[in-house]
Amino acid sequence: xxxxxxxxxxxxxxxxxxxxxxxxxLAIIFKxxxxxxxxxxxxxxxxxxxxxxxxxxxxxxxxVYIFSDYYYIGSFxxxxxxxxxxxxxCLLIGFxxxxxxxxxxxxxxxxxxxxxxxxxxxxxxxxxYAWKIILQNNGILNVTLLNLGITSEPLQLLYNQYAVIxxxxxxxxxxxxxxxxxxxxxxxxxxxxxxxxxxxxxxxTFFKVILPLSVPGIVAGSxxxxxxxxxxFIIPEMLGGSDRLYYGKILWEEFFVNRNWPGASAxxxxxxxxxxxxxxxxxxxxxxxxxxxxx
Amino acid sequence: xxxxLIKSTVIFLGLFFLYFPILVxxxxxxxxxxxxxxxxxxxxxxxxxxxxxEQIIEAFIISIKIAALSATFATILGVMIGYSLVRIxxxxxxxxxxxxxxxxxxxxxxxxGLSMLLFFISLNNVIGFPSSRGQLTIFISHVTFCVAFVAxxxxxxxxxFNKNIEEAAMDLGYNYTKVLYKITLPIILPSIVAxxxxxxxxxxxxxxxxxxxTGPGANTLPIVVFSKVRLGLSPEVNALxxxxxxxxIIIGLFYFYFNKKFKH
Numbered sequence: 020x021x022x023x024x025x026x027x028x029x030x031x032x033x034x035x036x037x038x039x040x041x042x043x044x045l046a047i048i049f050k051x052x053x054x055x056x057x058x059x060x061x062x063x064x065x066x067x068x069x070x071x072x073x074x075x076x077x078x079x080x081x082x083v084y085i086f087s088d089y090y091y092i093g094s095f096x097x098x099x100x101x102x103x104x105x106x107x108x109c110l111l112i113g114f115x116x117x118x119x120x121x122x123x124x125x126x127x128x129x130x131x132x133x134x135x136x137x138x139x140x141x142x143x144x145x146x147x148y149a150w151k152i153i154l155q156n157n158g159i160l161n162v163t164l165l166n167l168g169i170t171s172e173p174l175q176l177l178y179n180q181y182a183v184i185x186x187x188x189x190x191x192x193x194x195x196x197x198x199x200x201x202x203x204x205x206x207x208x209x210x211x212x213x214x215x216x217x218x219x220x221x222x223x224t225f226f227k228v229i230l231p232l233s234v235p236g237i238v239a240g241s242x243x244x245x246x247x248x249x250x251x252f253i254i255p256e257m258l259g260g261s262d263r264l265y266y267g268k269i270l271w272e273e274f275f276v277n278r279n280w281p282g283a284s285a286x287x288x289x290x291x292x293x294x295x296x297x298x299x300x301x302x303x304x305x306x307x308x309x310x311x312x313x314x
Numbered sequence: 315x316x317x318x319l320i321k322s323t324v325i326f327l328g329l330f331f332l333y334f335p336i337l338v339x340x341x342x343x344x345x346x347x348x349x350x351x352x353x354x355x356x357x358x359x360x361x362x363x364x365x366x367x368e369q370i371i372e373a374f375i376i377s378i379k380i381a382a383l384s385a386t387f388a389t390i391l392g393v394m395i396g397y398s399l400v401r402i403x404x405x406x407x408x409x410x411x412x413x414x415x416x417x418x419x420x421x422x423x424x425x426x427g428l429s430m431l432l433f434f435i436s437l438n439n440v441i442g443f444p445s446s447r448g449q450l451t452i453f454i455s456h457v458t459f460c461v462a463f464v465a466x467x468x469x470x471x472x473x474x475f476n477k478n479i480e481e482a483a484m485d486l487g488y489n490y491t492k493v494l495y496k497i498t499l500p501i502i503l504p505s506i507v508a509x510x511x512x513x514x515x516x517x518x519x520x521x522x523x524x525x526x527x528t529g530p531g532a533n534t535l536p537i538v539v540f541s542k543v544r545l546g547l548s549p550e551v552n553a554l555x556x557x558x559x560x561x562x563i564i565i566g567l568f569y570f571y572f573n574k575k576f577k578h
Contacts, residue, residue, distance in 0.1 A: 250422020
């Protein structure tokens with residue numbers, strides 16, 4: 020005997036909350052992005068007018084405006100490139116780590132996993148701030164390089180795109196390691212032995228056995244890093260310079276500085292659309308992955 | 315053996331990379347000098363100044379309050395989602411339900427923050443509420459994106475444990491509600507605690523969404539810290555970092571304790 024009322028209560032309470040406070044806000048972004056901007060408060064016209072009869076008052080000008088200006092397109096491309104490079108480095112560092120943790124003995128494995136994830140628990144903002152200290156002109160890295168005689172004067176390490184990549188790789192690395200570990204953990208180590216017995220060398224074993232079997236973990240981890248990094252605002256703001264503009268920064272300025280709400284909404288909604296495909300892929304993997312792992 | 319040497323080196327370098335910045339931060343928090351980078355001597359001066367900084371203390375209290383409340387709400391809703399997705403077969407528009415409950419995990423915070431702000435402004439235009447933004451609007455936004463994190467933990471836990479226990483209890487005459495309160499919830503309790511801790515930390519740490527949805531009298535800790543370090547360094551923030559890192563790492567350890575307990 021099932022209690023239907025109780026089931027409804029469980030399904031619909033969060034349903035209601037998420038439609039109201041998540042879906043409707045996303046719909047409002049779309050609505051404002053097709054509104055005509057004007058001076059005033061709020062700085063856009065209603066999309067439905069009832070003055071004399073019913074009239075729909077929309078425009079795609081905000082999108083045209085964004086997509087015809089290199090300032091916006093360029094920033095978005097910069098963000099995509101930044102996300103690609105960061106994801107690549109996270110994978111480069113994260114894969115060997117996840118692999119070696121997964122192949123450790125079970126006691127050590129749990130300790131190492133906790134050690135890898137614990138920094139993720141400490142404040143995001145403060146971990147970015149830590150890099151600001153390390154990369155200062157008279158910071159620990161420059162002082163070390165000078166003392167070792169590698170450089171003769173302090174390098175400008177901060178306020179450029181490399182500092183941004185550094186900060187992103189550092190803060191997002193655990194997000195890459197966790198799903199990778201989740202897949203590698205279930206991996207049958209005997210397969211590696213078997214492939215050796217069959218005469219494959221290390222490199223071949225890696226490319227023919229280990230890599231293909233960890234593809235789902237690589238995809239899940241890459242998406243967990245890639246998607247949020249495209250919209251990252253704090254790290255470029257703290258560590259970046261004026262050499263590159265990113266999507267997050269121009270969205271922030273379009274809203275708070277230029278007070279162009281329709282423009283900012285169009286930027287945000289374009290962002291959603293461009294990220295939808297990766298998000299859908301993420302969801303398919305998420306539903307499978309969450310059945311097997313805990314984050 | 316050669317391969318175990320490579321293995322140890324990789325793990326050591328990885329951990330060094332992860333912990334070095336945190337150690338640097340803690341080290342410099344004990345620097346006497348007002349110029350953060352020039353070491354003058356060991357001192358607790360900045361800890362003392364931190365505890366006398368009313369702006370930071372006030373922001374800290376506001377942040378803790380919002381984090382505790384939003385974590386509690388997010389946990390209740392997250393448990394419901396996790397339970398629905400694993401145990402209830404008939405969910406209307408199930409893929410939409412999954413979309414709503416998992417997208418906040420990856421959607422850039424900036425887009426989430428902007429959408430919440432525009433939503434609150436529109437809502438105010440239509441029904442006259444909320445007339446100004448502040449702690450309540452931050453709370454609502456934080457619940458919305460913390461729910462997804464709790465749901466994923468609960469979902470994993472429920473998938474893990476044997477449904478037969480619930481069915482056995484039902485065969486023994488427990489009704490649906492009684493099974494939930496007497497069997498299911500107690501078994502997943504450690505995961506519920508873990509979910510709460512995760513939601514609490516995420517809310518405490520959030521800068522972007524809070525910046526969008528904040529208003530007069532609701533400067534959370536990350537907002538205050540960000541305004542202090544955006545353009546430079548602050549010795550007080552160093553002291554705060556050391557304390558906060560320590561506290562959050564303790565919370566993280568509790569999270570692992572609860573999340574793994576009763577699993578095997």
